[in-house]
Amino acid sequence: MHTMAVIQRSVWALLLWPSLLTVSMPLDCKEEQGSLSGCTSISQEKLLDRVIHHAELIYRVSEESCSLFEEMFLPLPLRLQISQAGYTCITKALPLPSSKSEIQQISDKWLLHSVLMLVQSWIQPLVYLQTTMDRYDHAPDMLLNKTKWVSDKLISLEQGVVVLIKKMLDEGTLATTYSEQGLYQSDVQPEMLESVMRDYTLLSCFKKDAHKMETFLKLLKCRQTDKYNCP
Amino acid sequence: MCYIITYILFTVSVLPLCVVLLLFPSPSSHSLASLPLCHCLSAPLEPHFTECISREQETFRCWWSPGSYHNLSSSGALRVFYLKKESPTSEWKECPEYIHSNRECFFDVNHTSIWVPYCMQLRGENVTYFNEDDCFTVENIVRPDPPVSLSWTLLNISPSGLSYDVMVNWEPPPSADVDAGWMRIEYETQYRERNTTNWEALEVQPHTQQTVYGLHIGKEYEMHIRCRMPAFTKFGEFSDSIFIEVTEIPTKESTIPLTLILVLGILCILILIMLVVLTQQHRLMMVLLPPVPAPKIKGIDSELLKKGKLDELNFILTGGGMGGLPTYAPDFYQDEPWVEFIEVDGEDGDSGEKEDNRASDTQRLLGLPHPVSHHMNMGCSNAISFPDDDSGRASCYDPDLPDQDTLMLMATLLPGQPEDEEASFDVEERAPASSERSLVQTQTGGPQTWVNTDFYAQVSNVMPSGGVVLSPGQQLRIQESTLATEEETQKGKEGEESKETEEEKQKELQFQLLVVDPEGSGYTTESNVRQISTHPQPVETKPAATMEDNQSPYIHPDSPQSQFFAPVADYTVVQELDSHHSLLLNPPPATPMPVGYITPDLLGNLSP
Numbered sequence: 001m002h003t004m005a006v007i008q009r010s011v012w013a014l015l016l017w018p019s020l021l022t023v024s025m026p027l028d029c030k031e032e033q034g035s036l037s038g039c040t041s042i043s044q045e046k047l048l049d050r051v052i053h054h055a056e057l058i059y060r061v062s063e064e065s066c067s068l069f070e071e072m073f074l075p076l077p078l079r080l081q082i083s084q085a086g087y088t089c090i091t092k093a094l095p096l097p098s099s100k101s102e103i104q105q106i107s108d109k110w111l112l113h114s115v116l117m118l119v120q121s122w123i124q125p126l127v128y129l130q131t132t133m134d135r136y137d138h139a140p141d142m143l144l145n146k147t148k149w150v151s152d153k154l155i156s157l158e159q160g161v162v163v164l165i166k167k168m169l170d171e172g173t174l175a176t177t178y179s180e181q182g183l184y185q186s187d188v189q190p191e192m193l194e195s196v197m198r199d200y201t202l203l204s205c206f207k208k209d210a211h212k213m214e215t216f217l218k219l220l221k222c223r224q225t226d227k228y229n230c231p
Numbered sequence: 232m233c234y235i236i237t238y239i240l241f242t243v244s245v246l247p248l249c250v251v252l253l254l255f256p257s258p259s260s261h262s263l264a265s266l267p268l269c270h271c272l273s274a275p276l277e278p279h280f281t282e283c284i285s286r287e288q289e290t291f292r293c294w295w296s297p298g299s300y301h302n303l304s305s306s307g308a309l310r311v312f313y314l315k316k317e318s319p320t321s322e323w324k325e326c327p328e329y330i331h332s333n334r335e336c337f338f339d340v341n342h343t344s345i346w347v348p349y350c351m352q353l354r355g356e357n358v359t360y361f362n363e364d365d366c367f368t369v370e371n372i373v374r375p376d377p378p379v380s381l382s383w384t385l386l387n388i389s390p391s392g393l394s395y396d397v398m399v400n401w402e403p404p405p406s407a408d409v410d411a412g413w414m415r416i417e418y419e420t421q422y423r424e425r426n427t428t429n430w431e432a433l434e435v436q437p438h439t440q441q442t443v444y445g446l447h448i449g450k451e452y453e454m455h456i457r458c459r460m461p462a463f464t465k466f467g468e469f470s471d472s473i474f475i476e477v478t479e480i481p482t483k484e485s486t487i488p489l490t491l492i493l494v495l496g497i498l499c500i501l502i503l504i505m506l507v508v509l510t511q512q513h514r515l516m517m518v519l520l521p522p523v524p525a526p527k528i529k530g531i532d533s534e535l536l537k538k539g540k541l542d543e544l545n546f547i548l549t550g551g552g553m554g555g556l557p558t559y560a561p562d563f564y565q566d567e568p569w570v571e572f573i574e575v576d577g578e579d580g581d582s583g584e585k586e587d588n589r590a591s592d593t594q595r596l597l598g599l600p601h602p603v604s605h606h607m608n609m610g611c612s613n614a615i616s617f618p619d620d621d622s623g624r625a626s627c628y629d630p631d632l633p634d635q636d637t638l639m640l641m642a643t644l645l646p647g648q649p650e651d652e653e654a655s656f657d658v659e660e661r662a663p664a665s666s667e668r669s670l671v672q673t674q675t676g677g678p679q680t681w682v683n684t685d686f687y688a689q690v691s692n693v694m695p696s697g698g699v700v701l702s703p704g705q706q707l708r709i710q711e712s713t714l715a716t717e718e719e720t721q722k723g724k725e726g727e728e729s730k731e732t733e734e735e736k737q738k739e740l741q742f743q744l745l746v747v748d749p750e751g752s753g754y755t756t757e758s759n760v761r762q763i764s765t766h767p768q769p770v771e772t773k774p775a776a777t778m779e780d781n782q783s784p785y786i787h788p789d790s791p792q793s794q795f796f797a798p799v800a801d802y803t804v805v806q807e808l809d810s811h812h813s814l815l816l817n818p819p820p821a822t823p824m825p826v827g828y829i830t831p832d833l834l835g836n837l838s839p
Contacts, residue, residue: 100413
């Protein structure tokens with residue numbers, strides 16, 4: 001499973017190679033000496049703090065969106081059904097640690113890469129969510145605004161993580177936004193209920209993963225400041 | 232019949248409802264339902280899970296209940312199985328750790344995964360009781376432990392003294408790994424008054440301190456705090472309560488009027504003091520800064536007596552109309568910067584005081600009514616004219632002397648009685664002016680005759696016969712005007728009075744010495760001096776001469792002055808006291824008749 005995932009990922013990376021240039025923005029001004037825009041570089045600690053702050057906000061807004069959606073669109077029975085479905089989330093396949101003990105065993109590098117993977121795998125689905133939600137008749141503006149906001153913030157989060165990787169790990173740019181677009185490229189207009197259920201699943205999964213992202217980043221920060229007491 | 236139909240209808244309508252409700256119990260997407268809503272038809276309660284809780288997002292526990300199946304309540308009758316949906320091929324596994332006493336299944340760190348869905352089921356012998364409600368992810372069942380180490384501090388008290396603010400501090404629960412960032416925790420503080428039931432809940436916030444505003448003084452408050460993860464819904468247990476009470480504290484208000492009163496009191500006292508000072512300025516000045524005796528001579532301007540003008544003074548004294556002072560006068564002056572003068576003045580109403588006993592003495596003292604003016608110089612200069620009597624010296628060093636307003640006749644007047652010098656004097660205080668100066672006046676002739684001398688003469692000695700010997704014998708001025716003030720002194724007469732009865736002393740008058748205060752200042756001006764000098768003749772007293780305020784205490788030119796001592800005699804003998812107890816000097820017809828002492832100068836003038 002792991003190899004399959006890796007292959008899948010690499011395929012997507014190759015396919016989406018051109019998007020790299022457009023998506024990734026130069027955040028590190030040191031590389032562009034002759035740039036006209038006077039951008040200032042940022043220290044690693046501050047960048048990490050900002051990234052964590054982003055992740056916290058994203059999680060909070062996603063939770064609010066999920067609750068809103070639940071109230072609006074899901075009757076009581078449906079919620080039960082979905083909860084026992086077990087969250088067939090899209091990121092299930094990602095090789096991510098799922099407990100504190102597991103996290104303790106992985107390195108900083110891997111932790112950061114996990115975050116990046118998560119972020120990158122959610123960008124597209126959220127964009128897709130925007131389109132489907134627009135089709136709803138009674139979608140409240142607040143919900144739409146929140147999902148839009150989350151979608152935008154996720155993109156900037158990804159950029160931040162990329163720069164962080166570059167700074168912390170001295171690696172080259174690896175900004176690949178891949179997603180399992182295949183799932184969401186159906187032209188068939190799904191049924192309302194199905195659509196609702198799918199969207200709700202999406203939102204719930206994203207909420208979970210946002211919490212995961214936030215936790216990973218905080219543990220990473222702990223490791224940066226105090227290596228001995230951190231998991 | 233109707234009843235049966237209605238009953239059937241009722242059951243028909245109700246049954247599906249119950250069935251539906253049973254099949255779809257109250258949904259809560261991430262938590263286990265506690266109990267079915269509907270108990271209708273008394274459906275037996277299946278074994279189920281009551282709750283699953285994680286305290287620190289690392290382990291979790293689940294509790295179950297046999298429900299109404301009491302035969303399954305024994306331990307081991309029911310078994311717990313869980314499914315960890317990590318992969319599509321996951322299987323149901325049995326509870327890793329049972330705690331049968333609690334009917335609890337504990338999942339330790341190794342068996343707990345976050346962000347992974349778990350499903351729980353109970354299995355009996357052949358029956359599986361599975362509730363779809365019992366699926367969850369661990370982060371959604373986290374209920375953090377309550378905070379610890381609650382404490383409070385008083386922030387402030389309102390100005391009205393009725394309410395106060397309090398800051399509550401605490402520590403995060405030790406089980407939650409907040410420092411590492413594994414969990415974030417938010418706190419909710421609740422408080423209530425001691426005997427009330429409703430709790431006031433404050434807003435959830437992530438800091439480990441909380442300010443509570445608007446508590447009332449005198450009331451006791453109970454406070455507790457609980458935790459939850461941010462953006463999650465489940466709170467943990469409440470912490471132990473702390474009790475806050477602030478009793479009445481004496482507020483600053485009570486001190487404000489006190490300070491006001493103090494300030495006002497001090498101000499009033501200050502104003503009073505100022506008033507006192509302003510109104511009683513003179514007296515205060517007298518008390519605090521008593522006037523310093525300075526040399527003053529009646530008839531001589533005080534200016535002359537200041538430093539550096541001694542020559543002028545000498546000139547006046549020597550070359551002035553009265554004749555020159557003896558040569559040692561300047562010396563005398565130089566030695567003693569201050570002198571006191573006594574004026575002998577005829578008293579106004581003391582005629583009645585004349586004693587008969589003194590007649591003999593006065594007779595002796597009183598002689599020809601030739602005015603002889605004496606200048607008696609009190610003070611330290613006594614010694615000069617008193618070669619063999621040191622009585623006067625004692626007075627020199629008496630510190631009281633300059634301070635007293637009393638006239639002091641020189642001790643020379645009364646040899647052998649120095650001790651009475653001060654005590655014998657009983658002088659009325661003069662008008663508020665320098666009164667150190669007094670002139671001795673002798674009265675010659677009638678009771679109205681006054682002798683007012685501008686210059687002073689020292690009474691050198693008192694003759695046993697009663698005469699008073701004056702040294703530098705000055706020309707005496709007879710003052711015809713009444714004197715403004717009267718001073719009495721017993722001094723001069725004391726020597727003779729010693730033989731007298733005590734009445735004399737009681738009368739305070741041996742002879743009266745009047746203090747002449749022509750100008751109220753005790754001494755004359757230059758104009759007067761000149762006047763004096765131009766009239767160097769003893770004035771014969773005019774009867775009933777009254778003293779004027781502006782005083783012309785000087786000899787009138789028309790007074791017969793046939794006899795006059797052109798050269799200055801050294802001394803004059805006081806022959807007698809007249810009825811007014813004035814010294815009457817015995818004017819020699821042409822020259823003074825010294826009895827005791829005579830200088831060679833005067834030898835020629837002496838008439839046998």
